[in-house]
Amino acid sequence: MLTNNSIQLNNILIDSLISVETQSIQYSEQLIHCCQKKVDFHQICLSNRRKSDIQKQANEIVELFENTIFQIEDSYKKYPLIRYQRCLSFGYAELCNDILLAIRIMNQSSFPDEFIYNKILTLNSDFLSYKSIYLITNLENQNVIKVSSNFHEKIKDNIQNIMEIVPKGIQEHHQEMVQQFIKTGKSNFFQKATQTIYQDNLIIKPMILMNDVIIQDNSFHAISIGTLLDEEQIILIINDKSKVSSFSQGFLDQISLEFKDSPQILGVDIELIIPQFTNISQISQPQYIEIKLPNFCLLQTQQVFNGKESHKQSHPFIHKDIWQDISRLNTFISLCIIEKSAYNYYKIRFSYIKCINKTIIFPNSMRTQQKLSINCFEEVEEQVNIAVPYDQIDQECNFGQKQDMLNTVRYEQTLTLIKYDDTKTDGNKKIVQSTQKYEENSIDRDMNQIAKSSTFNNGKIKQNYEMKFYQKYSLFEKIRHKNNLVQTEKMLIVVLTLHQLLFFLQILLTFIDCINLLNFNLNELELLKIKYDLFQPVETFIVTRYTIINYNNQFAAKQLTKPQLDFYLKFPNSNLNLGFDDVYQNQEAILNKLELQSFLSEVYEIYIYVKTDIGELYNITMRQALSILINYQYTFKAAYVYDGRTVTDSPYIFYSYRNLLTLYNSFDLLNKNLYSQAILRISDDFEKELFLFYPFLIQFILIFGIELYYDLKNNKILGKFVYLILYSHSVLILQEIRKLTCYIDYYINNPEKLFKYKFNIEEKEKELQDTQQLNQEIIQQKKQLIIRKSYFKKWHIITLLLQLFFIITFGIIKLNLTSTYLTKYEKTCQFTLEISHLGTNIPTIYAMREVLYYRWRYPFYKEKELSEILQQIQDCLEQVHNVTNDISQLRINDYLLSDSFGQYLQELYQTSLCELLPGDLKERSEQLCQTTLGGSLRKGLYSALVYIYTSIQNEMQINYFLNKTENTVNELEGVFMVSQIIKQINSKMWLDIVNQTEYLQQNISIISFIYIIVVIINLIAIFILINNKLQRQYYLSKRYLYLVPQAILFGNDQFERLAKGLLQMN
Structure with a gap:
């Protein structure tokens, strides 16, 4: 039975896995939400709103961008996956207009997205890390609760119950298996990776599967983590009634049967395909077997000839006379393993299926037994009985010829098996080495190395591509390295502090x-x-x-x-x-x-x-x-x-x-x-009291005037950043809206596409060059921007007046x-x-x-x-x-x-x-x-x-x-x-x-x-709240350039001079 400790341990691992998947989806949605917000903001700019409204919206959007990118960066530091890297590059390049950061992040090394499965679960080398999926189901009714973000990309069907991907022939017993697991806690897939198969439409495919049990919402759920394998396997499933129920694409390819005709062998008795299957199925070791299958090309010709009547009967009835006519059957030889389940269904895994004779017909009465010793499946020597039928008339004359042919086939088969095993062993070794390398080189160390590269390697980039707008991109470097408190803000903090200290002095003197x-x-x-x-x-x-x-x-x-x-x-x-x-x-x-x-x-x-x-x-x-x-x-x-x-x-x-x-x-x-x-x-004494009151009152009023002066001056500086946003022409704003709308529509049509966004500096600069001519035309036509200048903020004045009133009340x-x-x-x-x-x-x-x-x-x-x-x-x-x-x-x-x-x-x-x-x-x-x-x-x-x-x-x-x-x-x-x-x-x-x-x-x-x-x-509020708010406002104001269309940001020299001049003035 399950123990509490095992459930708690695996819950932590599984929660980490689900968290990565969930965050990937969330980040995708957040980035698209940011795009939509940016579109809405540009529409506000076009509507000629008040400067205060624009500034408020700009602050909210910049903070949204910063928070979103910070979350993605934090996840990228923990797990530097390609999906996170591409999200960051999209955020830097398209949302924040920071081309240099986008280039840097794309130049950093990242692990494949599927690395997270090995990193979190630390599975054995057989549980391959690529093409991995997971799904969570209800342990009682098997209904699907949640699937991984790449599930529908790997498995096209939109399944509602896990029974839909259990191979036919096995799914009839699946519920009984689950009930048995709930009772005993024993399963081949519980907390260990095991190779198995799954049903995808009519075809079964291989996968490596591991199951675990988690507790959510006070109920038991099952999580199934699977790795889909690219290798083609030859598999046949026989149900408990000895009928063919499902097969792999490799099986169809081996017998040269097209997928559209595959239903012809569904429901066929296995004894017709593999003679003496009842006897040889008792052997659980690799063995050579003979397979009888009809000539499907001749069968298809007959079906066309029969016309409409061929569609009136099921395939087994069509085959009934074929299976009895040996002249119409081809003979195949194969090396396979027959796995018998406790529930009386069979899984037959073939190493290959090779046709040995398509024309010669052998009588059913003649059989010869030969013993083969093969070196396969970890060099286990097996005695395999091969039943080969020969015609009594040609037995003597043809025996030597058939023996030579069979020996030749056996030699080729043996070489093929050895090659297959060596390839598999080498592949496993590579996977083990790769996994060990990932485990030894931790993500944190990789991120530390990435963090050390704090400067932009201009020479390296120019070896591949000569950037045309590098100097314009450097504008964001100045923004990032600029102090977060300008001189006027510092003076405002000093004056506010002096006001409070003077008030404290008045309190102290009057009290004494x-x-x-x-x-x-x-x-x-x-x-x-x-x-x-x-x-x-x-x-x-x-x-x-x-x-x-x-x-x-x-x-x-x-x-x-x-x-x-x-x-x-x-x-x-x-x-x-x-x-x-x-x-x-x-x-x-x-x-x-x-x-x-x-x-x-x-x-x-x-x-x-x-x-x-x-x-x-x-x-x-x-x-x-x-x-x-x-x-x-x-x-x-x-x-x-x-x-x-x-x-x-x-x-x-x-x-x-x-x-x-x-x-x-x-x-x-x-x-x-x-x-x-x-x-x-x-x-x-009364005159002395008046002496303490009026001089302080006059000083407080004077300081209040100085506070208003520096507040006005600071608001004037911050207001100029707003004017940078309003500098853009409506044509360029509409162009930016169209570009962002394309990203939004692209995501809606295919949510996975956002993760595959790849920043390309050449394409970006080509896009900017296309807008330069439009910029020149706009500059010539642009009129002087007339904006009513109002730098006083009511709540600032109200706050200062309340402070003065409070001081005077004392x-x-x-x-x-x-x-x-x-x-x-x-x-x-x-x-x-x-x-x-x-x-x-x-x-x-x-x-x-x-x-x-x-x-x-x-x-x-x-x-x-x-x-x-x-x-x-x-x-x-x-x-x-x-x-x-x-x-x-x-x-x-x-x-x-x-x-x-x-x-x-x-x-x-x-x-x-x-x-x-x-x-x-x-x-x-x-x-x-x-x-x-x-x-x-x-x-x-x-x-x-x-x-x-x-x-x-x-x-x-x-x-x-x-x-x-x-x-x-x-x-x-x-x-x-x-x-x-x-x-x-x-x-x-x-x-x-x-x-x-x-x-x-x-x-x-x-x-x-x-x-x-x-x-x-008040002093704490000045140094913590007001100071931080001023710093934050200046920090956000500098990043209003996130909201300027790239066409004017990197294609308008006059705008560049205005922006740099504003930064230098501060």
């Missing part, structure tokens, strides 16, 4: 500038909180201190009991650490700020404690002053925590209060300067983002300053109010300082009033703040602050929060701020804080709570600003990254 701007502005916003970072905890600590002092004074005045004192001191005592901790934490943010180093190095007049209410004035830097303040703040706090009382006459008390206004005013001035610088820098988007950001940043600076002031002003108002109420404790405060303190309170109140109104009318989208922060502010304005206190402060103030500041904290921040502003304003109107009209309880605690709420607002707002800035940075980064990716894609 934008990131730096955002980071710098974020740092400036942080600097606007510098006063808040220092004085909010300081003033809050002072408020806490006065809370403790007020309760102690009330206890001393016996206005509070001891339990009440302990209850009221519990909350302020728990807050002592908060002020100091905040100052300590903010120390690094204040003292180590690089932007504040100039401010911190400035010298200020600071008073240092000497004795009670007296201090000494020192000129020290702000950094030293702050360090002293922070150190004293710790001592200040420790006095309350550990001693439980205040010491009014102390260095830290003196330093904190004596220098408070100096420090406060200096930081207030610093905040104002920072804000002014931030506002001024916004306009500078600048517009970036400018819009930056201007929007700067607008929001300006308002955010103001709002940040207001919130930071609010966080400082609330504790400052109450701390300085207490200073004014207890001014008698600070004799170092003169009237001037007290006026400044009162003015400070008034300024703080005004700021509180302003920020209260601003928050109530806040539009969050106008700031660098998120909607979530806006919702948080709305919640503070409308929700009880007692629920929003940070950390454990909410638990410690649970009882106090509901009543402090008149219960305003329960109604939200807005109510608390209004209450603070109103209450302080009312107190100031009474006596400007000269005397306290009543002792306050649970008031400063509320101030502390509001201060902590504002501290929380500052922290969340700063975090939100940072997040929004980072979000904006991410957006800018994403936009810049997208545009950079687009720039990279």
Whole structure:
């Protein structure tokens, strides 16, 4: 049975064979299709179409020619067959007008077409490679599916079933043989070459056959590969009923029977032709036999004599009396082999058939036996019984004569057999040597040798024929060796690349500038909180201190009991650490700020404690002053925590209060300067952004103009190649159409003729010479060609405009983002300053109010300082009033703040602050929060701020804080709570600003990254797509000469000068 491995192996071989056959047909059809396309193009040129339409059609046709020839060249490199060589020469000479390449390809050595069968299948030497065919049939019903391209040339019949070429006498058993093969997988022809015969009309012919099984479309098919033999063989087929069923032409020739009369022996019993056939058919070795056949010349005369009646009976009935009349039979002698099949039919192969007597008649009763030893069929000695009848009357007298005659015949026959065997052996040896030579010299090596011959051997050609148009043919050499990118195309690529690089530079500069701007502005916003970072905890600590002092004074005045004192001191005592901790934490943010180093190095007049209410004035830097303040703040706090009382006459008390206004005013001035610088820098940043936008915009527009210039110039050059096509006169175009149409009709009538196309330079030049006179007449009559010149291509301009628009959009988007950001940043600076002031002003108002109420404790405060303190309170109140109104009318989208922060502010304005206190402060103030500041904290921040502003304003109107009209309880605690709420607002707002800035940075980064990716894609498109397209277009434009009629291409000197001038200009 068949194995999977054997099927897979042979499928590869068979697929290769079928591929070569299929490609041959495809290439033939493609070349004719190219001819038709060329005809259609010439008709378009005659119809006066637009230049753009002609150029588009020309590009398509040139690409079609190139692809078709490339495919044929690729196949020719693998298998350099004559059929491929002729296809290439046709493509070069008739399609591409390249005469030199056609000459070169025809000068190359190629193998016969049938070499492919030996090369692919690697069969033994008996499977001859010439005149080979194949056909694929269905293994079940024997219907023909596909035949080789040369099948109908070798076998004329258009067969539908393989049974039609199986010899009669065998075909009756063929289906049974196939079924047996399917069951057992055994056959004499399976995967090995075996000599056999096939039926062609009424004649059987020899062939070498090999069968295999392939799988296609999920079904088993049989492929039969046969090699038709030229040698004439003498073969007779006897069916299973012992009747003559078919014969070879050699058999008819040997018995001198014409083909038209051959049906006379069909159906004749073999015993009539070969006496005692039943006995001698048992011998399978070569043997001499005697053959009885009628004299067909006499028979034909008798048939003519009988006239019409001879057509009324079949030949066996006509012969019936002839076969019985020995006088009318001729005697032949032959050496043959009788092959008996398992299906009871016979194949008789004769070495020769020779008539030994046409007149002498021998009686049937006399027979003589002789033994012959012959040297034939590999020198096997055979004992052959020859039955020779003799007449009894002439037996004695004629025996010696017959013996001499027979010996003479045997000698001649023996020499003939020896010669036949020697000829066959020599032929086989030659075939083996030829096959080995083909196998040793591989096709790839041959193609490498062919490829080395890259120059045209002009001397060799001129030895045989002196070409008259060689210089004109060389025009295509210049086309092939010309660079595929002209100077204008190179400049266009350079300008396009420069445009993208400049755009990349703009993206990079704007991205870096934008990131730096955002980071710098974020740092400036942080600097606007510098006063808040220092004085909010300081003033809050002072408020806490006065809370403790007020309760102690009330206890001393016996206005509070001891339990009440302990209850009221519990909350302020728990807050002592908060002020100091905040100052300590903010120390690094204040003292180590690089932007504040100039401010911190400035010298200020600071008073240092000497004795009670007296201090000494020192000129020290702000950094030293702050360090002293922070150190004293710790001592200040420790006095309350550990001693439980205040010491009014102390260095830290003196330093904190004596220098408070100096420090406060200096930081207030610093905040104002920072804000002014931030506002001024916004306009500078906007001008800088415009500086980055407009110069780049102008440059982009200028480069766009340069791109248009070089694109126009390039299109102008390419357009001139189109004008070369249109240079042809209609008469010459019609002549070219007629020539191509002849090839098309020639192929349609006989598809095989295209493979036999052979290029001949003499005939080609004779054809060109015939058109020279016509060219001269056309040149004299030709008028100036007027064509509307339009070198702009819409899609080129649209592409460049889209590119410019895309580049400009980046600048517009970036400018819009930056201007929007700067607008929001300006308002955010103001709002940040207001919130930071609010966080400082609330504790400052109450701390300085207490200073004014207890001014008698600070004799170092003169009237001037007290006026400044009162003015400070008034300024703080005004700021509180302003920020209260601003928050109530806040539009969050106008700031660098998120909607979530806006919702948080709305919640503070409308929700009880007692629920929003940070950390454990909410638990410690649970009882106090509901009543402090008149219960305003329960109604939200807005109510608390209004209450603070109103209450302080009312107190100031009474006596400007000269005397306290009543002792306050649970008031400063509320101030502390509001201060902590504002501290929380500052922290969340700063975090939100940072997040929004980072979000904006991410957006800018994403936009810049997208545009950079687009720039990279554009650069790749320029170097790969546009550059290749320009190269390809110039490559195709140069080959528009493929489409120029040969008559004007090689016969018009003016056209030649135009073409060469165009190539030189580029």
